[in-house]
Amino acid sequence: MSNTNHYQERFWKELHQLRVHVYYLEIYYDKSEAINKAINIFLAITSSSSICGWAIWSRYNFIWAIIIAFSQLINAIKHFLPYRNRLKSIKSILFEFEELLTSSEMKWFDVAEGKLTKEEINRLQFTIRKKKNEIVQRHLGEESLPEKKHYFKRATDLAETYTNNFYNSED
């Protein structure tokens, strides 16, 4: 890397990192929603009186008793399960990240075409980072977002495919 395009390289990395994070949050959102939906379906089934009345349960009443006990447990703690809260936070972060990614990607043209000085490129890069931090802090607050390595691997692959397709960046 020559010193001349050091700041462009950094901006490029920041842009790529933002894209990976957008994909990562999309995958995170989809998976959290799927888990939340599965829990709700399970609770709906176990609370259905018609299913409860199925003749099969008279033969396997022990299994049904376990299912009911489990569903009551889930019902009691479901408001404390992280998926519901995460869904709202991730959706809000994702929405703002996507806007930030679009505006940052538009600025890449000026960065790549040498229309901006090193100072301007540096300022742009730190603006992106600052905005990312603000968005995450605003929506996640005290909540945590446990790292999911397989989601992140998938997000990295998707972002690299996008970059190779649109920027012809072979690595």
Added chain:
Amino acid sequence: MDKQSKEIPLPSTDKKVITEEKGLPPVNHTPKMPPVKPPATSPSSGDKQSPKKQ
């Protein structure tokens, strides 16, 4: 302005800031940057000519 004054280093990437984006892991690998023109030497609104290639 002489050439030396243009080479004043700007703040470097602060890795601590990246890790402060809690829950968002840093990216270890970035695809190669496509070819770019050298940065402008003076602030412009995009109507100035690019500097000479090195």
